[in-house]
Amino acid sequence: MDAAYQHRKSGNCMNSTQAREAARVPPPNHGMHTVNPCPALAAIVRSFTIVETISERTSTLLPETGVLLGIRYSGSAALLRSSSPQEDLPDWSITGIRDSSRRICTSAGGGLIVVNLHETGASRLFAAPVLELYNVTASLRDWLPNPSFEGLQANLSHAHDNRSRIARIEDFLAAQKNTRPPDTMVEAAIRAMRAGRGNIAIARLAQHIGVSQDRFEKRFRREVGTSPKQYCSLLRLRFALNLYQPGRTLTDIAHAAGYYDQSHFIREFRAVTGEPPLKFLRRSQYW
Template identity: 35%
Template sequence: MKIQKFEPSQLLKPFVNSFMIVESDTETVNRILPGTSLVMAFRFRGTTFSDNSPHAPLPAFCLTGISTSSRLIRYTCNTGVLLVHFREGAAAAFFNAPLHETAGYSTPLDQLLPAWQIQKIEEQLSEAPTHDQRIRLVEELLNTNLKYRATYDLVTEAVKLIKSTSGNFKISELVKLLNTNVNSFEKQFRSQVGTGPKHFSSIIRLRSAIQNYKNGADLTKLSYAAGFFDQSHFIKGFKTFTGESPSHFFKQGFYW
């Protein structure tokens, strides 16, 4: 599997973290862990399948919401996919639908954006000879559907605060600091980020634990660092998140 990352244009940098081209010359299975932002996919050749639906291909062009557990994605021979990794909370600038409705699913793009736009870019991507040209086409689509420029808002600040503590910021304290109320905050957060603040925080905690893991690490210390009361609760949460126990997971192959 070959993976290339590309920077977005200056206009899109506040909204898009990166573009990624994933190519597989042979049939490959990749584990995708839950992330904190939405991902838009444009498959320009080949076919992809998910373990959730192993006999039905994933939509060629789709928006994948935030999930609660890992997924296995199978790439057939000679498959190429362009991925748009949005910044946390930033995908809302392009879509009218509340983003928590996409949670755990890969929603076809023609259900979220004008169908004629998707048909047009499908034809253009199939004819584009280079990755640079493919990315320019996707950027044009994003620019066309950009509803507002980057501005400060409560959710953006909440995301920054949660990330600054590796997911260990108590929601009650967060709401108090931001001078808002729980119900209003959670509703706005879900709609803009794609999941609730508690689930968002748990993803950050577990991803931080995975990034900080070293061979022979003490799981009890790792559990406390990830915000769990004890090792047993950490292992349970870890299995839900990755589909495997910590000891087995860290022996496995490629994931992101």
């Protein structure tokens, strides 16, 4: 990493050697590692995930509860489909909240930084309505003003390790933040939904907040990019996956995660992944 960039005094994000070391960015070719964002971006970015592959690898990507930015600095990747030819993915991509998983094949020598945004993070970075990204993966170029995109490309071309790449991405995101304040009603609803692991009645939540259900759902979709019901379904599924361990029954997992019964859990799981839980969990590389 170039020392001049590492020691700059920007006043925004990781502007000291100590701060960068605290991120504990690993050396290359180490698989998958997560890095926390700098404090200035903590309300927008949940984490950075560095994904590096030595050999070709196929993984299943489960739906996230926020928008993802993918910035590829080496190799290539393709979306695999059972009923149509594979689709090459853009090196710089943005992916909205989805209702189903994706299978991605990454080439040998691949390197990618995934920016995992908080639920309302995209609406605080981009001018276009985040709901337009639902079930969509697009080129990041289409979502950024051309000078901004070209500036980030040029800046990253001078980065030679993951510490430097993340520092430059953080500076870019900090500069993209819009001045519109976050919707505190939606933020409060998200906290309640996460606390309940998705097991919460939407009508009752809207009543508690003090707005009609219709108004609440419109504001939620505008800020998050999906409906409150779909968001809660993703939270519940993610929690159920975290409960899985060999020997634990599906009935136990289903009840602990808040599903009505095992059949309800299997039905929702299959709708997202295309497979029953045990078959998926025993053979899939997923994240």
